[in-house]
Amino acid sequence: MDMSAQKKSAPLPLPQLRQQFQPTIADQVFKVLHDRILSLELPPETKISEAEVAAKMGVSRQPVREAFKRLANLGFLQIRPQSGTMVSLISEEAVMRARFIRLALEIHTGRTACGVITDDGLRALSALIEQQKAAISDNNRTRFHALDDAFHREICVQSGVDYVWDVISENKGHMDRVRMLTLDTSTQNHALGEHIAILDAISSRDADAAADAIDKHLSRILVQIEEIKAVNHNWFTDSPR
CATH class of the missing domain: 1.20.120.530 (GntR ligand-binding domain-like)
Structure with missing residues (x-):
């Protein structure tokens, strides 16, 4: 018998894992801001800052920065290093x-x-x-x-x-x-x-x-x-x- 062929066809002894999704801090910041923008609680041209959001939500600036980038990629925020960040126009x-x-x-x-x-x-x-x-x-x-x-x-x-x-x-x-x-x-x-x-x-x-x-x-x-x-x-x- 070809042992190499037998090894290739043998099932891998791996356990089945149950996938559990836990939202990150960045995910949670994103959802809050995304919901506020879509509901117009944060209307177009509202200025927001990483520091202010981080302070109000009790988190560090890194997850806020990640959330800002995701919102900008979706077209809901405009990030301008010289003039700050604001909610995009529609x-x-x-x-x-x-x-x-x-x-x-x-x-x-x-x-x-x-x-x-x-x-x-x-x-x-x-x-x-x-x-x-x-x-x-x-x-x-x-x-x-x-x-x-x-x-x-x-x-x-x-x-x-x-x-x-x-x-x-x-x-x-x-x-x-x-x-x-x-x-x-x-x-x-x-x-x-x-x-x-x-x-x-x-x-x-x-x-x-x-x-x-x-x-x-x-x-x-x-x-x-x-x-x-x-x-x-x-x-x-x-x-x-």
């Missing part, structure tokens, strides 16, 4: 790019859902619709925004492609800042109606109707961005991020 080009990516992925996901979603999946989406109605009644804008995301994520989950939401989440941040500028009772009710239309199409297993409803829902930002630029023009730029 790039219209970045918003349109994010919309294109999200629309392409969600239309296909919606079509997939029509063929594979279960009754339990439809009930899960219906429950999120009811929670959105309650958030509007409570005038809870932050809650509605989170439930809006949860609805879109649930479609990915029920389609068996939950990983798609990870890609969408990485790209939709620039859209989120625009959404927060427009999220009042009227626009929340409008979004709710569009979510109901998406759910109705999926419930009917009508892939074309689902694609059309998702297209209409995600294309509304084309009108919204022009409206809010007229009021908040100082927060926008035509330059890419």
Whole structure:
């Protein structure tokens, strides 16, 4: 017997490990700042410094520096050694790019859902619709925004492609800042109606109707961005991020 061949085919005596992710301090600083920027608690042109963030969060400057670099790479911070760091203006080009990516992925996901979603999946989406109605009644804008995301994520989950939401989440941040500028009772009710239309199409297993409803829902930002630029023009730029 060829001993070299036997050695190659023998299983390696290695134990199975359970992967556990523990967010680093830099990850935690990044998430806090990322959430504050997307919610507009840190609006465009807000000046922030490594030293101030480190002091307020009780950490060293190194993880803050790492978080700043990640945010800058995503287009949310401008780091200028001579003049300091500030929250970036909203790039219209970045918003349109994010919309294109999200629309392409969600239309296909919606079509997939029509063929594979279960009754339990439809009930899960219906429950999120009811929670959105309650958030509007409570005038809870932050809650509605989170439930809006949860609805879109649930479609990915029920389609068996939950990983798609990870890609969408990485790209939709620039859209989120625009959404927060427009999220009042009227626009929340409008979004709710569009979510109901998406759910109705999926419930009917009508892939074309689902694609059309998702297209209409995600294309509304084309009108919204022009409206809010007229009021908040100082927060926008035509330059890419």
